[in-house]
Amino acid sequence: RDVTRERAMTTPEIDSDVQVSSRDRLIFPEAKVTKGQLADYYEAVGAIMLPWVAHRPISLVRCPQGRAKKCFFQKHDSGSFGDHVKHVAIREKDGGEQDYLYVDDIDGLIACVQMGTIEFHGWGSRVDNVEKPDRLIFDLDPDEGLDFEDVKKAARDIRHTLEDIGLVSFAMLSGGKGVHVVVPLTPDAEWPQVKDFADRFSRALASTEPDRFTATMSKAKRKGRIFIDWLRNQRGATAVLPYVVRARENAPVAAPVSWAELNDVDRAAAFTIADVAQLLERAGSLELRGWGEARQTLPDF
Ligand code: ATP
Ligand code: MN
Ligand code: MN
Numbered sequence: 001r002d003v004t005r006e007r008a009m010t011t012p013e014i015d016s017d018v019q020v021s022s023r024d025r026l027i028f029p030e031a032k033v034t035k036g037q038l039a040d041y042y043e044a045v046g047a048i049m050l051p052w053v054a055h056r057p058i059s060l061v062r063c064p065q066g067r068a069k070k071c072f073f074q075k076h077d078s079g080s081f082g083d084h085v086k087h088v089a090i091r092e093k094d095g096g097e098q099d100y101l102y103v104d105d106i107d108g109l110i111a112c113v114q115m116g117t118i119e120f121h122g123w124g125s126r127v128d129n130v131e132k133p134d135r136l137i138f139d140l141d142p143d144e145g146l147d148f149e150d151v152k153k154a155a156r157d158i159r160h161t162l163e164d165i166g167l168v169s170f171a172m173l174s175g176g177k178g179v180h181v182v183v184p185l186t187p188d189a190e191w192p193q194v195k196d197f198a199d200r201f202s203r204a205l206a207s208t209e210p211d212r213f214t215a216t217m218s219k220a221k222r223k224g225r226i227f228i229d230w231l232r233n234q235r236g237a238t239a240v241l242p243y244v245v246r247a248r249e250n251a252p253v254a255a256p257v258s259w260a261e262l263n264d265v266d267r268a269a270a271f272t273i274a275d276v277a278q279l280l281e282r283a284g285s286l287e288l289r290g291w292g293e294a295r296q297t298l299p300d301f
Helices: 003-010 035-053 105-112 148-164 193-206 273-283
Strands: 027-028 058-061 071-073 086-091 098-104 116-124 136-140 170-173 178-183 224-229 255-257
Touching: 027 035, 035 105, 035 116, 058 098, 058 255, 105 116, 116 255, 136 148, 136 193, 148 193, 148 224, 193 224
Parallel strands: none
Antiparallel strands: 058 071, 058 116, 086 098, 136 178, 136 224, 170 178, 170 255
């Protein structure tokens, strides 16, 4: 009995009614990927992507003229995206409020693509509970020239150290250079506590193995090491979301992988937009069943 296939086939197809203009515009000149193809990709992965993207404040990397031209990171908008892209008012540090963007369906996703979006980045909390993160991320950023094998080993070490204190974690290829170790959380602790945990956990690891890791952002300290970027875990910070196409050469995709699969992958950009069928089939497979899901809260550390 082919459970993989059965599950893949039960993934509902969802279509968007949003019109995409300039479908022939080349967004990835080197990979010859057009705006229409980018929209088709997001429509195809909508069902497996939306559980991670929907109902979460997002920032967008927009490159209206393609990835080789000017791109910008956008957090706010006054309404040019239309009704499919929602707004949520969030308290600012200074006491004021700002509207952040979020989507809750395929039309929202495609409306963003219509506006030139390539990448979707999300907060670690959801719009109905912004102060309580539902995930923690250790974003592993290797120094230039480091081998991907070193990144994989770092991810596995973090996984096991987390396991020692009772936390389940998952791996995602960023589509760029590194791996994100994702720790799902039942929203309970607020941002300051989550950030403090991520900070102390990363510094503890870096002080045990100073030759391999640094928990400090400075480029100088990173020399030959992996920066454990725990700063993704502060209020307002974002991280790239699963199945997002990166605005980088050849349209790589941020891809969830199982820990077993990670052993066999040789780069963080192993999947590209051209692998859409494989990504869909994998998402329904036993290998990835339960990826990113765990009911757990931060232990004392
Ligand atoms: P890589 O594996 O190549 O590091 P990455 O997605 O982890 O890919 P980082 O440079 O480590 O890239 O960035 C981490 C996160 O910081 C991004 O995913 C994004 O959410 C956020 N970020 C990136 N650029 C900006 C920016 N200009 N302004 C605010 N946040 C940003
Ligand atoms: Mn990174
Ligand atoms: Mn980073």
